Amino acid sequence: MEEETLNPLTSEQGNNDDQSMPDLPDQDLGSSDSYSDSDSGSEDGGDQAHQNLQLQTLEAELSTNPANYDTHVQYIKILRQMADIEKLRQAREAMNQLFPLTPSMWQDWAKDDASLSTGSDAFLAIEKLYERGVFEYLSISLWRDYLDFVKENDPSIRECSPAGISKARDLFERALTAAGLHVSEGNKLWEAYRSFELAIFHTIDEKDNQAREKQIQRIRSLFHRQLSVPHVNMRSRLLDYKAWEVEQGNILDAGSSDLDGISFQVASAYKKALEMYDARVHLEEQICRQDMSDSERLQNFMNYLRFEQSSGDPARVQMLYERAITDFPISSYLWLDYTHYLDKTLKVGNVITNVYSRAVMNCPSVGELWVRYMLSLERGHASEKEIASVFEKSLLCTLTLDEYLDLYLTRVDSLRRRISCAIEGEHGLEYSLIRETFQNASDYLSAYLKNTDGLLRLHAYWARLELNLHKDQLAARGVWETLLKLCGSMLEAWQGYIAMETELGHVNEARALYRRCYSKRFLGTGSEDICHSWLRFEREFGSLDDFDHAVQKVTPRLEELELFKSQQESKLTEENPLKKNARDKRKQVSDVPNEQHPAKRQKDAAQKPKKAHGKDSEVMNSGEQTKVEKTKATGDQPDIENEQQIKERGPEKRKANDEHLRQFFSDVGGVVAIRILHDKFTGKSRGLAYVDFSDDGHLVAAVAKNKQVLLGKKLSIARSDPKHGKKEHARGAESNNSAEASNAPRARQAQQSTYNRGSNNVQLRGKNTFATPRNILALGHSTNKPKTEEQDDEKPKSNDEFRNMFRKG
Template sequence: MAAPSDEEQTQLQDMEEEEAGMEEREMESDEEEGMGVENSEDEEDDSSEDDKENEAEIQRLEEQLSINAFDYNCHVDLIKLLKQEGELCRLRKARQKMSELFPLTEEIWLDWLKDEIRLTEEDSNREKVYELFERAVKDYICPEIWLEYAQYSIGGMGSPGGIDKVRSIFERAVTAVGLHMTKGQTLWEAYREFENAVLSTVQPPPGRIPSREEQELLSAQLERIHKLFRRQLAVPLMDMETTYAEYEEWSENGVPETVIHLYRKALQQNQKCKSHEEALLVAEPPKLAEYQAYIDFELKEGDPPRIQIMFERALAENCLVPDMWTKYTTYLDRQLKIKDLVLSTHERAVRNCPWTMSLWKSYLQALERHGADHQSVSDVFEKALNAGFIQATDYVEIWQAYLDYLRRRVDFSKESSKELEELRTAFSRSLDYLKQDVEQRFGESGDPSCAIMQIWARIEAHHCKNMQKARELWDTIMTKGNAKYANMWLEYYSLERAYGDMTHCRKALHRAVQCTSDYPEHVCEVLLTFERVEGTLEDWDTAVQKTETRLNRINEQRAKVAEKETNMAHHEEEKMEQRRKAKTEKKALKKAQKATRGGEKRKAEQDDYQEDWNEESAPKRQKGNSDNNTDEYMETETGLFGRNAPPGNRPAPGRAKNAQQGATVAPQRQNDDNKPELRDESCSVFISNLAYTLEDPEAKLKTLFESCGPIRQVRLVTGNRGNFRGYGYVQFESVVSVPEALKLDRNEVEGRPMFVSPCVDKNKNPEFKVFRYNTLMEKHKIFISGLPFSCTKEQLEEICKNHGTIKDVRLVTYRSGKPKGLAYVEFANEMQASQAVLKLDGIDVEGNKISVAISNPPRRNLMDKPGPSRPTGDMTARQVYGSRGRGRTQLSLLPRSLHRQSAPPGKVENGTTAEQAPPPPSAGNTAANAAGEPRSLSNSDFAKMLLNK
C-alpha cells in the first residue's frame, strides 16, 4: 500500500481535528442539557403551580357566573385570566357570553377584535371578523373601533368589490364620528390616504399618454380627493389649519372660494366650542358636568349631527348614567324621529341601564310609535320584567305601560276579538305577577290603591259595557284594605253613576257611609245630595238616619281618642314634673353641702378673728357703737356686716361705704347652670361641643366668626372654678350675621365638630328643635354602613362619583369627632342613587364589606318631648322607655332620705325654675310658707342657717 501524499496527510489531520471538535462540542452540549434539565424542572414546577391556581380561579369564576350571570366584574376577571392562560376557545366563549348580556367597553372590544384578526388570516374567515366589527360599532360610537374596522377592510381591497366595500366603511365611519372634534381628524386623514393609494394605481407611468378611459378614472379619483378635503374643511375639528395648508399644497388650482367660506365658518364654530373642549381636556373622568354643559350649548346651536355626536361622546364615558340616556332618547324621539337611530339608541340605553324602569317604558312606546310588530314589543316587555328593578312600584308602572299598549290595539267596536282576549289575559297575569313575584321580593305589592284593577274595571265598563265584571273588580279592590278610604268609594260611585244604575249608586254610597273612616262627613254629604236629586222621601229618611247614626259613632270614637290622648299627655306632664323635682332636689342638696363646707371653714376663721378682735379692739368697738351703731346691722354680699356677719367676711372700704348709705351693690346674676343671660336672642348663636382644653376660646371664636359680621361680644360658660365648659354664645351687631354663622355648623375645631345653632330660650319655645331631620325615604340619597374608620370624605366621594353627580357627602361622627363608619351621599336625582345602590352594595373598601341602601331614616321617638308634637295612640314598650329601649338600670341615684316632695317651683326673672330647698326654721320663712308663697333663698338666708347651728 502506497504511503499518503502530503496533501492527503493534511486533509486527514483536518478531519481528525474536526472530529475532535465535534466530540468536544457534543460533550459540552450534553453538559448544558443536563444543567438545563434541572433548571427547566424548577421552572415547570413553578409554572404548574401557577397554572393550577389560575385554573382553580377560572373554575370559581365560571361557577359564580352560573349562579349570577349578571355579575359584570366577574365577567371581566374571567376574560383577563383566560387571556393570560391563552385559552383562546374558552376566551371566545366568555367574551361572547358577556357581550350578550352587557355592552362591552372599547378596550374589551379592541382586544377581542385583534385576537380574532390574528386567528382568522384566511380570506374565507374575514366575514366573521366583519360581523364582529358590526357588533362592536353598535355598542358605543368609538373612533378607535371605526378606524380599526376601516384599516382591516383595506386588507381585503384586492378581492372583487373590495375597494367599494372599503369606501362604504369609511363613509359610515366619518358619518358616525367624523364630527368628533378631537378624534375625527384621524379618520378623515386615513380616508384620504386610502384614496391617495388608489390614485397611485390609476395614474399612468411617466411619459405615457393615458387613454380616454384612464383619464376618466384619473379625473374621478382626483375629484374624490378634492371632495374629501372640502368635506373635512367644512367640519370644525382640531388642527384645521394644517389640513387647509395641506390642501393648498396639494391642489394645483388653489383653494376655491366656496371652500374658503366653509372653512372660515367652521373655524368660527371651532372657536365657540374651544372652551368646552378645553374644559373636557382638564377635567377628571367621568366629566359629567362638563359634558352636560357642552350638550346644552349644542342644543342651543341646534345642529342635529353635532348634538348627536356630543351625546355619544358623553355616553361613552358615562354609559351608566340613566339621566343621560333619558335626555338623549327624548331628543331623538321628539326631534330627529329616525326609526333605526331611535330604536337602536333605546336598545343600547336599556342594555347599559337595565335597572331603570323609565328607559324600558320609553323603549316600549318608541317601538309602538314606529310601528314595530307585536312580537317585538312583547319580547322587550318580557326582558323588562327580568331586568331587576329596585322598587315594587317600578313593576306596576311597566305593567301599566304594556297594558296601555295592548288596549290601544283592541278594536272595541267588535264584541270579541283576539286582541281583547289578550288584553284581559294580560290584566289577569299582571295581578298574579304583582301578588306572587313582587310581594315576595319586596314585601309589598307596589300597588296598594289597585290602580291596575281600577283601569281594568273602567275599560270593562266603558269600552266593553260589562258592568258585572267591573263590579266584581271593585269588590276585590275594596277587600284589599281600601274600603276605609272615602276617595275609593267615590271613585266607584262615579263609575256606577256613569255606566251603571241608580240602585247600585245608592248601594255604593250606603256601604261607603258604613266603611269610611278618613272623611265620613264628606261621604255622608254625597249620599244626602244624591237622595235630594234621585231618591224618594223614604230613601231620604233612611239616608238621614244612617248618616246620623254613623256620625254619632264617629264622634264618640273621636272623643275617646281625644280623652286617651289627654290622659297620656297629663301622664307625661306628671313624669316630666317628677323629673324636674328630682333634679331640683339634687341641685339643692349639692348647694347645701357646698354651703355647709364653706360655713364650717368660715366659722373656724370667725372664732380666730373674734378672739383677736375681743382682745385688741374691744374699746374701739364700744366707741364705734356709741358714735355710730350702723356697723352692727349693715348688710353685705353674704348677708350681714359687723357683729352678726358670717365668719371671715370683712367688707372692703368701698363696700362698707355703700352699705352705710343704704345702697347695697349686688353681683351680676346668672342662671343656676352658670349660663349668662342673653340680651338679644335674635342676634346670637349658641356654640357647643368645643374642647374643654381649648386655648383662649374667646379669641378662637372671634377669629372663627369674624367673617360672618361685626361681633358685639363673646360670652363663654365656665364652671365654679372658672374652667371653660365647652360652650358659649356669640352675639353679633346685626341679625343678618346669624344665617352666615349657622353655615359654620359642624366645622372642625381642633379635632372636634363645632355645633352652631340658633339661640332660642326653650322654656319659652318648648317646640323648638335645632335638628329636624327627614323621616321619609330620601330616594336621591344613599346610606352607607360598614365603612372603615380611616375612610375620608374625599375617598368616599372618589368611590361614588362614577355613578352620578354628587351634591353632598356627610360622614357620621360622634360628638368627639370620631367616625362611626356610617355616611350619607346625596346624588342629583333618584336614578343616580338607585344606580349607586346597585353597583356599590357589598363592595370591599379597605378590607371592609360595605352595605349601601336608599336613605330611609327611622321615625324619632317623641315620648319624652312635651307639647303637641308627641305621638298619640298606642305606644310600644320601645317608645315608653325611650328611643334606645329600657336603660341598663332603673335604680335611682338619689338617697332615700331625700325622696320627699318639694315645693312647687317658682319663677324667676329669666324664665327658668328656681331651686326650692327646705328653708331654715326662722320666723320670716315660716310666714312665707304659711302664706303659700315659696321664694328663692338669698345669701342672707344661708348665712342665718350657718349662724343658727
C-alpha cells in the first residue's frame, strides 16, 4: 500500500486535476442533467455566433419558464463552453435556488471557480461551495475533492499548525460520519484519513518520542475502526494493518495466518464485520447492477433498506437511504419513506430537518412533505420566523386543494400551540396571525371547496379558536355566518353553528337558527333530520309553548317532504315500472333503518293516562293520535327473493296483533290504546288500526317511525284527522293533522286489504293501514283547551293545500 509521504497536504492519491478549465465529468444522477461534452463546443454550436444564438434562446425560455430543469442544465453548459465565469456563477445560483445540483455539478462549479480565483476570499467561497454540495447529496467523489482542496489550499493545514491539523481532522470525521459506512466506496475515505495522519507522523521530530507514539496510536485507532466496518476488500485492509504493525515492531510475520498476532478485540470486531459484509454482498450487487430498469433498481434498494432496518442500526439505514436518494432524487415515495423512518427513530434534531429541507427541494409538489417538514421544525423548537418561511415557500408550490388545506391547518395548529404555551426566549405571538391565516385560507379555498367537508372543517376550527382562544363570541358567529353564505345547503354547517350556540347556553340563538333552516332543502334525509333535531332541541331546552310551536312548524314540512317523496316514487314507477319493481325488491331488506328515533322515550308501561273527557273531534285537535299504514311494494319479480319473502310465502301468514303494535311503538312510549278494525259484515280484518297516544310529543315521535318495518313489511304512519267525515276517511282524505305516506291510491288499498273475522290479528299482506280510532278520547284531554295562534311564523299549509300545490307544478 502506497501510503507513506512526507507531505501531509497531499492526499493518498493526490490531486492531479488540471487547474485550467477542466473536462466535464459524467453526472451522478443520470444523463438528463449531464453536460460532459468537450469544452471546445464544436459539436454543440461551432462558432461564437451560434453559441450566442443558443444562449439567447435559452435565456428566453428561462424567463418564461424558470422551473424548467433541463433548460437550466443546457444554459449552464453553453456558458461553461464560453468560459463566461460571472454569468456562469449567476446561472448556477439561479438554478440552485430552485433545484439541488448533482455532485458532479458541484465539483465542476468548485473547480471552475478555483481555476480563476485566488486569495483567501476565493478559498472561503469555494469551501462554501463544497459545503453546499456535500449537504445536498451523498458522494464519495465530492467528499474526496473537498478534502483534497482544503488540505492543499488552507494555509493553516498546509503549515501543519495545531489549528490547521485540528480543522482537517474535524473535516475527515465529518466525512466518515456522512459516508464511512458506505460498503462499496467508504474505504476510500478511511484510507485518505489514514494517509493524512501518516503524513503528519513523518513531520514529527524523531527525537520527540512522546509525540510520535501518540501519533502511532492515532493511526492504529483508525485501522481498528476501519476493520470493524463491513467494506469491500476487507482482507486487503487487514493485511495492510499487519504490515504496518510489523513496521512498528509489534508483529513478527505479516504473512502469517490472517488473524495471527492481532489482539482478540480487533480480531473479534473484524470477524463480525466480515460476517456483516457477507450478509450484504448480494444486496450490494443488486443495487449496483446497470442492466435493469430504474424501477427494478429502486425495488432492490427498498429490499436492502428493509434488511438494514431489520438489523436495527439507524446509522446504516440512514447511509443506505442517502445512497438511494442520490440515485433516485425525485422519487417522492423514497423521500416519504426516508422521512417517516427518521420521524419514527430520531424524532427530533437537525438531521431530520436537514433531510426534510432536501426532500421538499427535490419533490416540491408533495404536500405531505411540507406538512411534516413544518412539524419537524416545531418539534425541534425552531423559531417562528423559520417555520413561517417554510410555510410561505410551500404555498408557492403546485399542490392539490386538499394539500393546501392541510398546510393551512398545520400552520394554524402550530400558531395555536405557540400562543397557548409561550416558548422561552421568543416574544409572544399575536392571535391576529391565526386570524390572518384562516382568512387567507378561506379567501383562496372557498371558491374551490364550496359545500365540502374541507371548508366546513376549516371554518369550524376557526370559530372554535375565536371562541375559546380569543374569547370573542361575535367573531365566532361571524365565522359561521360567513360559512353559511358559502355552504348554506350543507346540513352540517347549520348543525355546527347550532351546536356552538347550544353549548354556550344560548337557547334563543340556537332556536333562531332552527327557524332559519328547518325549511331548507338538504341532501339525502337532511331536511327531515333538521326537523327532528329541532324537536329534540325543544324537548331538552324549550318550554311547552316552544315545543308546540316547533311541532306546528315541522309537521307540515315533514308531510310536504313525505308527499314529495311519494310523488317522486310514483312518477318513477309510471315512467319505468319494471325498473322500479326490481329496485324495490332489491331494497326491501336494506330499507330497514339502522337506528331508532334519537330522542329519549318513556316506556308506555310507565305511563299513567289521565281520565278522558270530551268528544272525538276534540281528540284530533289535541294532536295525540296517529294513523299507521302498511305499504306494499309494487310489481313482482319472481327471480329476486330475499329471506323475508321466502318466509312470507309459506302457509302460515305473518300477522300483527295488539302486542306487535305495542312492541313496535315501545321505543316511542305513551301508547294509551290500540284498536285493530274488522269488517262489520264479514268480520275479516280491514287492515286498519288506530293507536292512541298520551300526548302530542309521543304522537310526533310515532309519526317519525314512518316507513319502518314490522314483521317484514314496511308501514306507512300518518296522523288521523277527525274533522273529515267517515266517507272522506275511507277514501284516504287528509287534513291539517294527518300525513299521507302511501305509494298507491286509496282505491287500490281497499282492493288489496285482507280480512279475518273474529280475529284480533291483522294479516300483513297488501296495503294494510293502522290508525288511531277517532272515537277514543285521549286521557286527560280538556274540551275547553284554547287554540294557539302563530305570532311570528306564517300559518302552515294543510295537506290538501300541499297536494294542490304539487299538482299545479
